[in-house]
Amino acid sequence: MPRRHRARQEPRTGRRAQRPKDVLHGPRGHRGDAFRCLGCRRDVPVRALGTAHRNHCPYCLTSRHVDGRAPGDRGEECRAPMDALTLAVRDDGEWLLIHRCRACGTLKANRPAGDDHPLALIRLALRPLADPGLAHLTGVVPGT
Amino acid sequence: MSDHLTTDRTDPTTAFDCPSCGTSSAGGPRDHCPQCLHTRHRDSADPCGAPMAPLAVAVHGPGDWRLIHRCTACATLTSAPVRADDHQVALMALAVRPLAQPPFPLGLLGRI
Numbered sequence: 549m550p551r552r553h554r555a556r557q558e559p560r561t562g563r564r565a566q567r568p569k570d571v572l573h574g575p576r577g578h579r580g581d582a583f584r585c586l587g588c589r590r591d592v593p594v595r596a597l598g599t600a601h602r603n604h605c606p607y608c609l610t611s612r613h614v615d616g617r618a619p620g621d622r623g624e625e626c627r628a629p630m631d632a633l634t635l636a637v638r639d640d641g642e643w644l645l646i647h648r649c650r651a652c653g654t655l656k657a658n659r660p661a662g663d664d665h666p667l668a669l670i671r672l673a674l675r676p677l678a679d680p681g682l683a684h685l686t687g688v689v690p691g692t
Numbered sequence: 693m694s695d696h697l698t699t700d701r702t703d704p705t706t707a708f709d710c711p712s713c714g715t716s717s718a719g720g721p722r723d724h725c726p727q728c729l730h731t732r733h734r735d736s737a738d739p740c741g742a743p744m745a746p747l748a749v750a751v752h753g754p755g756d757w758r759l760i761h762r763c764t765a766c767a768t769l770t771s772a773p774v775r776a777d778d779h780q781v782a783l784m785a786l787a788v789r790p791l792a793q794p795p796f797p798l799g800l801l802g803r804i
Contacts, residue, residue, distance in 0.1 A: 599773040600700060606769070617741075633750045633760075634749065634750035634760065635746045635748060636747045636748035636789075636790070637748075637789045637790055637793050641788055641793045641795075643793075643794075644747075644748075644749055646747070646749075646760055646769070648771075654772070655760065655769035655771060656769070657747075657762070657769060658715070660795070666704060666796060666800075666801060667801065667804060670801065673791050675751045676757065676789065677752050678789040679754065679757065680728065680755060681754075681756055681757035681774075682757055682774070682780065682783060682784070682787075684755050684758065685775075685776045686776055686780060688753045
């Protein structure tokens with residue numbers, strides 16, 4: 549359909565001025581290619597290496613309780629932040645991130661993405677070893 | 693030892709029959725097998741009764757080690773606190789497993 553009005557010209561360059569974006573891609577007008585991390589408030593692009601469903605922040609590993617049973621089904625209404633709790637190893641040697649919902653305590657296993665921060669992952673893997681929980685439990689307190 | 697002898701191993705509130713290794717353990721109500729750390733899917737919103745395998749060790753707070761279990765039938769995840777009489781080598785093996793099988797060379801961490 550032809551335009552009814554001539555596009556406004558830029559007085560300096562003589563070219564047509566860039567129109568404001570009026571196509572809304574995401575909910576509530578969000579552009580839909582990034583999300584705001586609930587943990588560190590960083591802007592995280594949705595596309596990630598090695599996974600089709602980016603479900604956690606690559607910097608602080610915080611996630612959000614939105615998926616039900618299947619990854620990406622968005623069938624959960626809790627929507628509270630989920631903290632990265634620990635790491636597990638699958639039988640084929642791949643790491644799994646275990647997330648725990650801050651509101652309802654649900655546990656979820658997620659694949660780490662290719663651009664997750666390695667130091668954040670290592671920090672999580674070292675957490676049980678740095679904690680004296682087992683030593684206190686068994687009566688072997690380090691340094692005594 | 694006397695505790696093992698005096699406890700009734702047929703009482704479901706104090707005895708635990710492991711669904712994986714078959715060990716019968718007494719000594720109070722327990723959530724998982726102290727030998728192989730397996731349990732049965734009973735305590736969650738949708739218990740199916742299938743065996744659950746230990747998946748990882750998590751630290752919920754300072755000094756609070758917890759075992760993460762995954763159901764072998766429905767893949768539900770649950771967590772339970774570890775006990776003083778759990779097999780310590782089995783617990784440590786679970787805790788160091790991510791570091792023993794890193795997905796990237798640990799030697800490259802110095803360049804980050």
